Amino acid sequence: MVFVDLEKAYDTVPRDLIWYCLRKRGVPEVYVELIRDMYRDCTTSVNTSAGTTEAVRIEVGLHQGSALSPFLFIVIMDTITEEIEEAPPWAMLFADDLVLCDKQSQGVEERLEKWRDHLEGAGLKLSRTKTEYLPPAGDQRKIKLKSHSHENLCELPETTTFKYLGTTIDQEGGCAAEVKRRIGVAWDRWRDLSGVMCDKKVPTKLKVLLYKTSIKPTLTYGSETWPVTQRMEEKLNATEMRMLRHIHGVTFEDHITNEEIRSQASVRELSIQMRVKRLRWYGHVCRRDEDEDIRRVMEMKVTGRRKRGRPKQRWTDTIRTDMRCWDLEKADTQDRERWYSMIQLGACRTATRTGLQPAR
Numbered sequence: 611m612v613f614v615d616l617e618k619a620y621d622t623v624p625r626d627l628i629w630y631c632l633r634k635r636g637v638p639e640v641y642v643e644l645i646r647d648m649y650r651d652c653t654t655s656v657n658t659s660a661g662t663t664e665a666v667r668i669e670v671g672l673h674q675g676s677a678l679s680p681f682l683f684i685v686i687m688d689t690i691t692e693e694i695e696e697a698p699p700w701a702m703l704f705a706d707d708l709v710l711c712d713k714q715s716q717g718v719e720e721r722l723e724k725w726r727d728h729l730e731g732a733g734l735k736l737s738r739t740k741t742e743y744l745p746p747a748g749d750q751r752k753i754k755l756k757s758h759s760h761e762n763l764c765e766l767p768e769t770t771t772f773k774y775l776g777t778t779i780d781q782e783g784g785c786a787a788e789v790k791r792r793i794g795v796a797w798d799r800w801r802d803l804s805g806v807m808c809d810k811k812v813p814t815k816l817k818v819l820l821y822k823t824s825i826k827p828t829l830t831y832g833s834e835t836w837p838v839t840q841r842m843e844e845k846l847n848a849t850e851m852r853m854l855r856h857i858h859g860v861t862f863e864d865h866i867t868n869e870e871i872r873s874q875a876s877v878r879e880l881s882i883q884m885r886v887k888r889l890r891w892y893g894h895v896c897r898r899d900e901d902e903d904i905r906r907v908m909e910m911k912v913t914g915r916r917k918r919g920r921p922k923q924r925w926t927d928t929i930r931t932d933m934r935c936w937d938l939e940k941a942d943t944q945d946r947e948r949w950y951s952m953i954q955l956g957a958c959r960t961a962t963r964t965g966l967q968p969a970r
Contacts, residue, residue, distance in 0.1 A: 611709060611710070611711050611718070611743065611744045611772075611779070612709070612710045612711075612718055612721075612722050612741065612742075612743040612744075612753060612766070613707075613708075613709055613741065613742050613743070613744070613772050613774060614708040614709070614710065614722070614725065614736060614741050615706075615736070615737040615740035615741045615742075616706045616708075616729070616734055616735065616736060616737065617734075617735040617736065617737045617740075618671075618735075619683070619706040619734065620671055620672045620674065620679065620683065621670070621671040621672075621674075622670065622671060622733070622734060622735060623670070623671055623672055623683070623686060623733065623734070624670060624732075624733040625649060625669065625670060627686060627690075627732060627733055628645070628649075628672075628682060628686065629642055629645075629646060630689075631685050631686045631689040631690065632645070632682075632685065634689055635685055635688075635689060645678070645682075648673070648678075649673070651667075652667065652668040652669075652673075653665040653666060653667055653668065654666055654668055680705070683705065683706070684705060687703065687705070687706065690728065690729070690732045691703060691725075691728065691729075693728070694724060694725060694728050696721075697903060697906070698903045698904075698906075698907060699711050699907055700712065700721075701721070701725075704775060707774065707775065708725065709774060710722055710725065715745065715749060715751040715753060716751075718743070718753065719753050719754065719755075722753070722755060723755070723756065726755060726756065735758070736755070738755060738757065738758075738764050738766070739767065741755070741766055741767075742766060742767045742768070742769045742772060743766050743767075743768060743769070744768075744769055744770070744771075744772055744779065744781055745768065745781070746781070747781055747782060752765045752766075752768070753765070753766045753768075754766065769781075771787050773791075776831065776832065777832045777835075778791050782922075783922060784837065784922060784923075785835075785836040785837055785838060785842070786842065788832065788836065789836065789838070789842045789845065789846065792828070792829055792830070792831060792832075792833075792846075793829065793845065793846070793849050795828055795829075796825055796826075796828045796829040796849065796853075797849075799824060799825050799828045800825055800853060803820060803824065803825070806820060807820070807821075807856065807857065808856075810859075814857060814858060814859075817857045818854075818857060818875045818876075818877070821853060821854070821857060822877070825853065826850070826880075829846065829849065829850070829880070830846075830880070830883065830884060830887065833884045833887055833888070834887045834888050834890075834891035835888075835891070835925060836884070836888075836925070836928075837922075837923045837924055837925045837927065837928045838884065838928060839923055843880070843881040843884070846880050846881070846884075847879060847880050847881060850877075850880045851868050851871070854871050854872065854875055854877065855871060857875070858871055858874065858875070878957065878961055879961070882957050882960055882961060883957075885932050885935075885936075885957070886953055886954070886957050888928065888929060888932055889929070889932055889933070889936075889938070889949075889953050890949075890950065890953060892929050892943065893943040893946065893949045893950075893953075895908050896940065896943040896944070897943060897944060897946065908926075935956070935960075936952070936953070936955075936956030936957075936959075936960075937956070938952060938953075938956070
């Protein structure tokens with residue numbers, strides 16, 4: 611996998627490219643001229659402690675802070691890449707975040723060179739220092755890219771983990787690194803709210819509400835796609851219980867069980883809520899058309915000889931375990947309302963067995 615970074619994407623877009631892409635997309639000329647008027651005779655200045663500098667003309671790039679700029683940039687990227695775009699997961703483009711994948715190092719290097727030639731031919735530049743590649747474990751081959759002068763090749767930095775669209779992608783293919791990062795981010799959010807969470811004058815009910823709306827979503831962000839193991843679930847549950855005990859002002863010396871604290875806060879066990887999110891997401895994917903990208907990726911088969919030892923847990927393995935625990939069948943996913951009600955029924959039964967009250 612190669613994660614492509616564009617150098618100063620907003621600031622280096624040629625103005626002529628903007629008008630060309632808008633017209634190619636069929637935007638009425640009256641709107642094109644209105645946008646050109648917004649970019650005509652643009653100047654900027656810098657406020658310093660010694661005063662304001664003289665105005666400088668800006669003749670390239672999109673306006674920073676403009677609500678129209680993200681739309682213009684997406685139109686530009688869609689237009690200049692429509693000739694070389696590929697189906698996911700071999701090429702995934704979100705705004706200026708581009709990921710290229712291939713089964714072989716040579717293939718991804720050839721694909722990267724094709725995208726570089728196309729993007730730089732349109733006036734954009736690829737960063738040779740921030741563009742990184744994530745090889746499979748044990749692969750020693752280096753990925754190279756032509757330099758700006760095209761006179762020689764430069765090696766791209768290698769990484770074992772990469773954060774893409776808020777989610778950590780690990781070289782080993784698991785979610786251990788992402789779970790660890792999520793726990794750290796949740797504690798950062800807790801520290802940001804410590805003025806409220808540690809204030810004894812604030813009602814416990816308000817603290818629990820703040821936890822549910824601000825901290826818990828941070829902790830479980832992206833958990834729909836995690837192939838979590840039992841050990842990972844225990845770490846997440848332990849993190850949540852530390853927070854809930856602190857909210858209620860309870861320590862282990864008080865000999866109050868986790869179930870009692872969860873019942874007072876009306877909070878389900880985190881592993882149950884993650885299972886609900888996984889199954890809802892699984893049903894959403896199964897209801898998509900067979901030619902949809904997300905459906906194709908879910909049903910892709912990995913071929914080849916695996917390493918010795920116990921096979922790693924896959925997301926589909928986790929889903930099968932979830933469905934077996936709650937007596938669900940794949941055919942049930944086609945009826946959305948029935949699928950959701952069956953998931954909630956399974957969650958309520960599990961919570962009842964553990965002595966918890968149904969959470970709101």
